[in-house]
Amino acid sequence: MIKEFPKISIIIACLNEENYISECLESLLMQDYDGDFDIIVSDGGSKDKTIEIIQILQINNSKIKLINNPNKIQSAGRNIAIESSDAEYIAYIDAHRLAEKSWLSNLWEVYETKTQADLKIVGVGSVHYDASKTNFSKAQEIAFQSLMSGAGSGNFLNKKTVEKVDHACMCLYNKKIITDVGLYDESLPVGEDIELNHRLTILNDYNLYLNPGAINYYHPRKDFSSLLMQQFNYGYWRQIVIAKLRSANKLNSLQMKKIEGMQLKTYIPALFVLFIVLLFIMSFFIDYAFYSYWIIVLIYLFILALASVFYWIINKVSPVNLIIVFVAIHFGYGSGVLTYLFNLKKIRR
Template sequence: MPTPPRPFVSIVMPALNEERYIAEAISSVVPQSDTLDYELLVLDGGSSDRTREIVRDIASRNERIKLLHNERRIQSAAVNVASEACDARTAILIRADCHAKYPEEFAARCVDTLSRTGSSSVVVAMQAVGHHPTQKAIAAAQNSRLGNGGSQHRVAGRSGYVDHGHHAAFDLEIFRALGGYDETAPYNEDAEFDTRLIEAGGRIYLDGSLTIEYYPRSNFRTLATQYFRHGWGRANTILKHGKTPKLRQLLPVLVLVACVGGLVLWPLVGITALLPLAFYLVTCLAWATALAVQARDASILLAAPAAVVMHMSWATGFLVREFAHRRQKLVHRLRDLRARFGTANAGPTP
């Protein structure tokens, strides 16, 4: 019996100043065989580098590749725009990122997994890869349990139904029915969507055989910004849906509070107040040393400060969003009390 044809696929790639990575990302994600009918939509958020020029050059040799403008700039908006602007034949959306290299026939295999498992969404594992010492150290930290907390989609080869993972493929009809990504949440839009998907009765399948290579940030400053946004976004999703944080999400917050508390109490209670900070830093250094020995690369020792930056930035972002939420609730409560007592004190009109 002949194999039924695969459905038409729209591969969506949000981009903003990605001249270093976008050519390789496109090359690796574009289907190499003729067994998949597709288009690739690059949604550019207003790049100021050569990103658009590179995409136009590639598109001149492949008419299936199209460059679109994402006036709202953020990734969630890019995917939402593509979900409406895609070809009328599209049945499945494939989300692809510029900071990644994809395994052979990635899109076709995502389609097959979606069909085989009967799931609403397919997510994949990711392995961080660095090109120079600092990026290699950041990648090592992100690949280790110290940096990822044991997140399922950070473990290559593990497959099964999950509640979240690195987004790869969606049933377009379901994506639209759920309203796509929440653009009011500029960060963590993937986990927020997964929460709504599961609440609606959908299923998410992690295909560990489709591990992508992810290129992390190349310096600590941009890493701090990225992880602050991750923490802010995770707190926003938790607050929006009334969820309880997982232990691995609470640990960075607890460590930050303990370390800052120790520094504050140090002048009052002495050196013992710094024990939590000392224990944390020694743990990070010991972990990085083990990674460096395993890799036989001294530069991996930089995984220690990388982990500290990741933890502290994530926790700070989480707390900033949490405090903003509590402040907003307090303001609303005070307004309600003012309105209530103001009405009570006004008395009857003579």
């Protein structure tokens, strides 16, 4: 069988990414994909040196195209880039990431192979690892792959072989299919990627695969407060994504079961945070609540300490940083879910 290598557009939506955009683009220019590809950067009006850096790289690289994203947010930027592409396939990557040399070719290899037997294939996703190589960033990489953050064997980050998944990151897609289902939801400033993947796989019965051999690297949050806010936004907007999925017309029982399962999973950190907050308030008025609160907190910290020591032994990562990261994930995400459930923040449509 003769292998085909169609043109692929790599799309990037960016805003004020002067620290990372050069590294990202240079990694993409070095891709070993045997076919033609271009790189479409959709900038949301950067005020730093992002545009200047891109324009300098354009001088000697005709593959790079720079377009304007007047709506600023990532979902709109990706849609504009997709619509400007003349390729049959697109692959997206974030500006604060870089790709291994074989990232694009490994995505296409699995797509081409699966297409021979799967008429419902829509795309192939990749896995990511830490690019910053700091103690705090390494702790995040380990934490997000662990059971303590809710990432079991079903999580795409823990896959070891090519498998069918409901969600993955930095994916290659058939452009016609994602265009037909409506592209990215531009009402979502956060979570637009997971919403599209679930709309494709759960609501429209397309198949998305994960290739753990397709690797990219990302720069995670630099400190506790920024990680806490990231997780808050993930928890909050995840509820909006789920609400959008639930509102789809004519859901069958299997589709509803998957959506309800996702929602129940998000309630676990939310209920924990709610319990801790209520117990803390009650501790000012009821003696047993005071003692119960501190017992629960100490048990929680003890469990985190045990888990962190375990991961330290296995992965040589700072247990103190792991504890800090776990707390940020649990309380940030849980607080975001609670904020949505109690309607404490105005929902942007």
